[in-house]
Amino acid sequence: HDNTNSQKIKLTGEQIAQHNSPESCWVIIHGKAYDVTEFLPEHPGGPKIILKYAGKDATEEYEPIHPPDTLDKYLDRSRHLGEVDMGTVEKEEKEEDPEEQGRQERIKRMPILEQCYNLMDFEAVAKNVMKKTAWAYYSSGADDEITMRENHNAYHKIWFRPRVLQDVEHIDTSTTMLGTKVSMPFYVTATALGKLGNPEGEVILTRGAKKHNVIQMIPTLASCSFDEICDAAEDGQCQWLQLYVNKNRDITKRIVQHAEKRGCKGLFITVDAPQLGRREKDMRSKFSDVGSSVQSSSGDDVDRSQGAARAISSFIDPSLSWKDIPWFLSITKMPIILKGVQCVEDVIRAIESGVQGVVLSNHGGRQLDFARSGIEVLSEVMPVLRERGWQDRIEIYVDGGVRRATDILKALCLGAKGVGIGRPFLYAMSAYGLPGVDRAMQLLKDEMEMNMRLIGCSKISDLNPTLVDVRGLSMHTATVPSDTLGSNVYDPLVGPKEKSK
């Protein structure tokens, strides 16, 4: 196809429709045609999902999952065939997506935003409103989800030792994170595929973070493009990059240096996911969509029966190790933080490796089941660092199961610089959009001020270990889920159940 005059003569729908097979596969995205024939075996979500739209307009399917610049970044220019005269494209009678219809119906019946009084309320509403695939992806944890439940449980094993008769007339919840002044000691942590929950995706979190002057960590696997999320930020708004390291280090280097150029103030390398965990709720929903960003340079057809996680993460490098840290220190000036550290030995190793911080995290219970909660690891780490006089050598963050301001205060009393919050903001965004995220952050601020007053602290630097009792923290009493098929294999009264007919 002669590209020179493609800018003038538009392709017709009929011409595109002739290329509807694995041998010659053209698709239309945002009014432009692309020859994706050679790309089919490379696609992280497998060729099938593309062939479903061979010769047709694939924009609707493509939009929620791919950053808009994916094709420019990853499809050779010679395969960009030019503009299509959309008047000649046969309108696919869009079979109403029953899931989307259902979602719209449920939104009409959901509680009004003002009836949400805490972060858990958003989860309850989102569970009823969201599409099944989205709820499955956001809410799932690994294996029996013991760690996912332990993350929040752990905070219930810590009790306050409040002080009285302290002047708490003026409360200041502000602090700094990696040198950036923020109004509250929490940040929006990186969570993939924001458009599964809300068609606008991660830019909603950007706007909420701006309004409350808190930091947003931009996920590698965002639905929105990295540049879209940066563009949605206003001047002076601080953003960090969460990085899944690609087997192809050139791609990783390009992403890191681009993020630094765009003004990111921290590089959070995720180290607890050499392979994404087995999240059975997600797997059951048989995620059939495509990957969120085309980073895979291998041609293997990804097994999509493993749900969204596996479909979008085939590019992650399981060989990443401590020996790679010097290379990262050499390619960027951004502070480097290791996200997903889970024992004091690795915190000491991180300090010795020259990075600027760690996030004590088990990925929201989505990776190794029976990993300890971030807050429990924090209670192990800080006494050891204090003993060495290393407590100020790096900044230590915690995430997982943070649902109340008291959870945040407990983490800060134990020595964390701040905490990351994931699902609550996803659920607020999925149920109510930006107003939901705004309210969730405001609720946390109200809780922070009140709870600081009641424990006798007027500013963040007053928080210290004497204000908490952590003796119960290492007791683990996690209930086993009762909703597995296995729970009705044996009926103690009549022996093994008859095979259902």
Ligand SMILES: Cc1cc2c(cc1C)[n+](S(=O)(=O)[O-])c1c(=O)[nH]c(=O)nc-1n2C[C@H](O)[C@H](O)[C@H](O)COP(=O)(O)O
């Ligand atoms: C809920 C959620 C968490 C994800 C997340 C996606 C979802 C839906 N994804 S994931 O698809 O790979 O698992 C990421 C991710 O992209 N990168 C990452 O570093 N952490 C990821 N995390 C972990 C997240 O950064 C926090 O560690 C975790 O969410 C904190 O727990 P709470 O959700 O309970 O606040």
